[in-house]
Every structure is written in structure tokens, then in C-alpha cells.
Amino acid sequence: MVRQAKPTGSSTDSLKKEVEPENTPDSYKWKSFASNTTLHGLRYVCHNGKSFWKRAIWLMFLCASTGAYMYFVSVSLRKYLSLPIKTTISLETPTNGLTFPAVTVCNLNKLMRSKIDVPDKDERFEKLGLNINGCKETHAVRGNLTCGQALTCAFQWFGPALIKGCNETTRRNIINALNSSSERSFNTEEFYIKYGNDIRSMFVGFCRFGTEILCSDKDFVPRLTPNGICFTFNSGLNNATLFHSMFAGPDFGLSILLDVQANESSISEFSTGFEVIVHGQNAFVNRHSGFNVGPGSHARVAVKLKKVSFCYNL
Numbered sequence: 001m002v003r004q005a006k007p008t009g010s011s012t013d014s015l016k017k018e019v020e021p022e023n024t025p026d027s028y029k030w031k032s033f034a035s036n037t038t039l040h041g042l043r044y045v046c047h048n049g050k051s052f053w054k055r056a057i058w059l060m061f062l063c064a065s066t067g068a069y070m071y072f073v074s075v076s077l078r079k080y081l082s083l084p085i086k087t088t089i090s091l092e093t094p095t096n097g098l099t100f101p102a103v104t105v106c107n108l109n110k111l112m113r114s115k116i117d118v119p120d121k122d123e124r125f126e127k128l129g130l131n132i133n134g135c136k137e138t139h140a141v142r143g144n145l146t147c148g149q150a151l152t153c154a155f156q157w158f159g160p161a162l163i164k165g166c167n168e169t170t171r172r173n174i175i176n177a178l179n180s181s182s183e184r185s186f187n188t189e190e191f192y193i194k195y196g197n198d199i200r201s202m203f204v205g206f207c208r209f210g211t212e213i214l215c216s217d218k219d220f221v222p223r224l225t226p227n228g229i230c231f232t233f234n235s236g237l238n239n240a241t242l243f244h245s246m247f248a249g250p251d252f253g254l255s256i257l258l259d260v261q262a263n264e265s266s267i268s269e270f271s272t273g274f275e276v277i278v279h280g281q282n283a284f285v286n287r288h289s290g291f292n293v294g295p296g297s298h299a300r301v302a303v304k305l306k307k308v309s310f311c312y313n314l
Contacts, residue, residue, distance in 0.1 A: 097244035100209075103254055104223060104277040104285050106230035107197040108292070111156075112264040115195045116148035116163075129194050134178055134186040141173040148195050150174050151186070152266075162266055189224045196229040197261060206257035209243055215254075225285055236281035 118125050120139070125131055125147075135147035142150035145165060153159040153166035154174040160166045178185050199217045207215040220231035221240075233254060234243050245252050258274065265272055277290035 097246040099281075100234050100243045100245050100254075101278050102235050102281050102283075103233040104230050104279065104290075105199075105220070105233070105256075105258070106225065106228065106275040106277070106287060106290070107202065107260065108273050108275055109197060109261070109265045110192070110228035111148070111152060111195050111266045112197055112261070113266045114264055116152055116266065117146060118148065119146050132187070132190050132194050134191075137181045137185045138174050138177045141177045142170070145170070151191055151195075154178075155186075155188070155191070158266075192224060192229045193222060197264065199231045202258045202261060204257045204259050206255070208255045210245065210252050213243070215256075223285060225287055227287055230277075230285065230287075232285070234281070242281070 115128060115130060118128070118130055120131070120135065130148060132147070134151055138147070138150050138154075143165070145153065145163065149163045149166070150170075151174075153163045154171050156162070159171065199220045199222070203217045207217075207219070209215050215233070220233050221235045221237055223230045223232045223235070233256075236242050260273055262272055273292055273294040275287060275290045275292050277285055277287060279285060279289075
């Protein structure tokens with residue numbers, strides 16, 4: 001005979017626990033949630049283990065903080081909705097205008113062919129100031145080469161390709177003759193200034209700043225760079241008056257017309273034409289930061305620097 005075992009109390013309790021959540025009223029669930037939530041203050045209001053007065057105080061704190069939060073949110077919303085959105089863009093310039101930047105113009109041709117080929121006995125040799133330091137010292141060793149050809153042969157990397165009769169022996173003899181002199185007989189700056197392009201010969205006759213101010217070659221200051229002689233407009237050197245611009249745009253910049261003198265080209269860097277660099281008055285002239293304008297073209301370029309524009313015509 002098999003007896004049917006009665007369920008133990010533990011199994012009954014577990015069954016009750018599994019059934020109880022399904023029959024638990026919603027009010028009990030909300031009270032359980034409020035007593036265990038991490039929301040500030042709410043658990044202390046609903047927890048049964050706290051005294052009535054403690055729960056009442058916490059309820060006051062909770063209501064006060066909620067009311068303060070709602071008040072400030074409503075004030076902020078009313079303030080936001082009551083203020084219209086208005087965007088104003090204005091361009092202001094000083095009374096005397098903005099200082100126009102310095103503009104450096106460099107002929108990509110370093111040396112003029114007509115100057116290099118001038119013989120020592122030619123009247124232009126003295127007239128153009130080509131008899132510089134080093135001409136006399138190298139006269140005995142340069143043979144049929146002119147002074148310009150000899151110095152180009154010795155100190156320019158393209159000398160052998162440009163000067164007929166320039167070889168390593170000739171170059172070494174010229175350098176030794178200069179080194180044997182007791183005085184400093186060769187000046188690179190003087191060589192580039194005298195044998196390079198000059199701003200006066202490149203000027204065609206048109207130079208204007210802005211819409212009314214006329215300029216000339218006298219407004220361009222020679223400036224030596226590692227790649228030859230350049231000329232800077234509005235340099236501010238020697239306490240010169242600086243040009244100012246009242247408005248931005250190419251119509252209020254610098255407009256110049258220059259002759260590239262292609263017939264004078266010896267060997268240029270990369271191409272024939274001009275290189276233009278826009279920079280500050282006290283800044284170093286970095287030729288790698290400029291832009292090139294080729295011969296026979298018309299370029300109208302606006303370059304902004306501190307809200308000032310530069311206009312260049314070729």
C-alpha cells in the first residue's frame with residue numbers, strides 16, 4: 001500500500017511566494033518602489049521604519065525642493081520666450097582705416113642677362129655701377145669673361161649652364177683670387193642689387209593704391225632675399241608713411257603694372273614672371289608663402305590680411 005506524502009511547509013511557502021507577486025495590489029508595488037528608490041528624500045517619506053514626524057519633515061523638504069525647481073524652470077522658460085532672437089553683424093574700422101600690409105614683389109629672374117654680358121671697357125659698365133668689389137681682383141684670372149659672367153660662374157649653381165667657358169677650373173681660379181685678397185672683395189647683396197632687375201626698369205607707369213592714391217617706383221624699397229633682390233611696397237622702413245585702407249576688397253588694394261623683362265632672363269627659378277608675398281611690416285619675407293604671376297597674363301588677386309585686401313595686376 002502506497003501512502004501519498006503530504007507536502008511539507010517549505011514547499012507551501014515557496015508556492016505562496018511565487019503566487020503572491022501576482023496577487024499584490026498596485027498600491028503595495030508603488031509603496032515598495034518608493035521605499036527602495038534612490039531618488040533623494042522620497043524613500044525617507046514612504047519608509048515604514050521612520051517615525052511620522054521624520055517622514056513629515058522629509059515630505060516638507062521634498063515638496064519645497066520640487067516647488068523651487070518648478071519655479072525656476074518656469075521663470076527661465078518665460079524669460080526665454082519673452083526675449084526675441086536678433087543677430088547683428090557689423091564691420092568696424094578705425095578712424096584712419098586699417099594698416100595695409102607690406103607687399104613684396106620679386107622677379108623670378110635673379111640676374112639681368114644684359115648686365116652680366118657688359119664688358120669692362122663698355123661705358124655702361126661704370127654708368128650702371130657694375131664695377132663692384134671683386135671685378136678688379138678677378139680680372140687676371142677670368143680671361144674673356146666679363147665681371148658679371150665671372151661672378152655668376154663662381155657663385156651661382158647655374159653658372160656652368162649659363163656662362164660659356166665656365167668650368168670647374170675657371171670657377172676655382174676666380175674663388176682663389178677673391179680669397180687671396182686682403183679685403184672683403186665680394187658682397188652678395190651688392191652683386192644682386194647691381195646685376196639684378198631694378199624696380200624702375202620694370203615699371204610700365206601704372207601704380208595705384210585704392211581708388212585715387214597714385215604710387216611710383218619710389219614707394220618700393222629694395223629687400224635682399226636668399227633668392228635675389230625683391231622690392232617691398234608699404235614696408236614702413238626708415239619711418240616711411242604707412243598706407244591705410246578704409247574698406248576690404250580688391251578695389252581698395254594695390255594695383256600695379258610691371259614689365260617682366262623676359263628678354264633679360266638668365267635662368268629663373270621654376271618659371272618666368274613675378275612672385276608676390278603679402279606679409280606684415282615687421283615679418284620675415286618668406287618667398288615660399290607667396291604666389292606666382294606669369295608673363296603675358298592679367299591677374300587680379302585679393303589677399304585678406306587683417307581685413308585688408310591686396311590687388312595685383314600684371
